[in-house]
Amino acid sequence: MTKTAQTGASAPVSGPDRIPKPSQGWYRDKVTGQKYRRVTTILEQGCAKGDVLTIWAGNITAETAMAHLxxxxxxSRVPERREEMTAWLKRAHLRKKDERADVGKAVHRVIEAKILGQPVPEELLANPELVPFLEHFHRFVEEWQVEFEASEMVVGSAQAGYAGTLDYLLRSPLLARKYELPESQLFMGDTKTGGELDVKGVYPEAALQMAAYRNAQVAWLRDGSRVPMPPTYSTGIVLHLRPEGYRVIPVFCGDDVFRAFLTIQANAEWSSGLSKKVIQPALALPTTSEERAV
Structure with missing residues (x-):
């Protein structure tokens, strides 16, 4: 932040710099100074994943090992190479996670280009791994007559103390018709790229995330201005996008789900804060008879 020459005071932030950005699990409003806990961090710390991630990581490691047997x-016959390949195999699930993140970022860049009326970046169109994802994404937009209202928009709740970046807001007359709603109805949207089309790839945490965004009070536009969070329908849409096709998954994110999110937020505060202070160091026996008597 710059300093003014006359007073030495901090110059007020303006434009897109006013939009809070995530850092170490928090968003900070540069205008008010208020901190908001990141929604994805809340879900990571407060929502039990069970054995899902462990099983997924094990499956990825096994598949990678068989593919490179x-x-x-x-x-395995050379000690140095054995250690190197063991370390490489241990990171298989992390590499897969990064690949999925790359696909998600690419899709968001495509959506952003559509919203701004700009051409899709050439490097995305030239990436053979991304081509099938983007083809099916364009099919989804065309077949469901989708128009995007916003993409990668930061929203937050000062009352509940959280913020996050929603994937997109969309309108679709075909979706609206299915729920007997006006064609102008706004829906919360998200994209998931995990799993397979015939295997579960959309999990309940998506509903919690959407419910949090839906109940935010404020949204930051691209120019940095603050506006009230636009109202969206109580069912959001997850686009399950895979190289072999896509699915449109309705996800309920109404008031009951939001109350569950607030409970998980309290769990996250426990696991990241108070839980680290409740177990004290082991006690030692007093060293003198006087101390023992006391």
């Missing part, structure tokens, strides 16, 4: 067998 000759290399692993050859490396």
């Amino acid at each position: 000759p290399q692993l067998v050859a490396a």
Whole structure:
């Protein structure tokens, strides 16, 4: 932040710099100084994942090992190579996670281009791994007559103390018709790229995330201005996007789900704060008879 030459005071932030940005699990409003806990951090700390992630990581490691079995067998005969390949195999699930993140970012860039009326970046169109995802994304937009209202918009609740970046807001006359709503109805939207089309790839945490965004009080536009969060329908839409096709998954994110999110937020505060202070160091026996008597 710059300093003014006359007073030495901090110059007020303006434009897009007014939009809070995530850092270490928090968003900070540069105008008011208020901090908001990041929604995804709340879900990571407060929502039990069970064995889902463990099973997923194990499956990815097993699939990677079988796909590279000759290399692993050859490396096992050389101690240095064995250690190197073992470390590489241990990171298989992290590499897969990064690949999925890259696909998600690419889709958001495509949506952003559509909203701004700009051409899709050439490097996305030239990436063979992204081509099938983007083709099916364009099919979704065309077949469901989708128009996007916003993308990658930061929203927050000062009352509940959280903020996050929603994927997009959309309108679709076909979706509206299914719920007997006006064609102008606004829906919360999200994209997931995990799993397979015939295997579960959309999880309940998506509903919690959407419910939090839906109940935010404020949204930051691209120019940095603050506006009230636009009202959206109590059912959001997850676009399950895969190389072999896509699915449109309705996700309920109404008031009951929001109350569950607030409970999980309290759990997150416990696990990241008070839980770290309740277990005290072990006690030692008093060293003198006087101390023991006391």
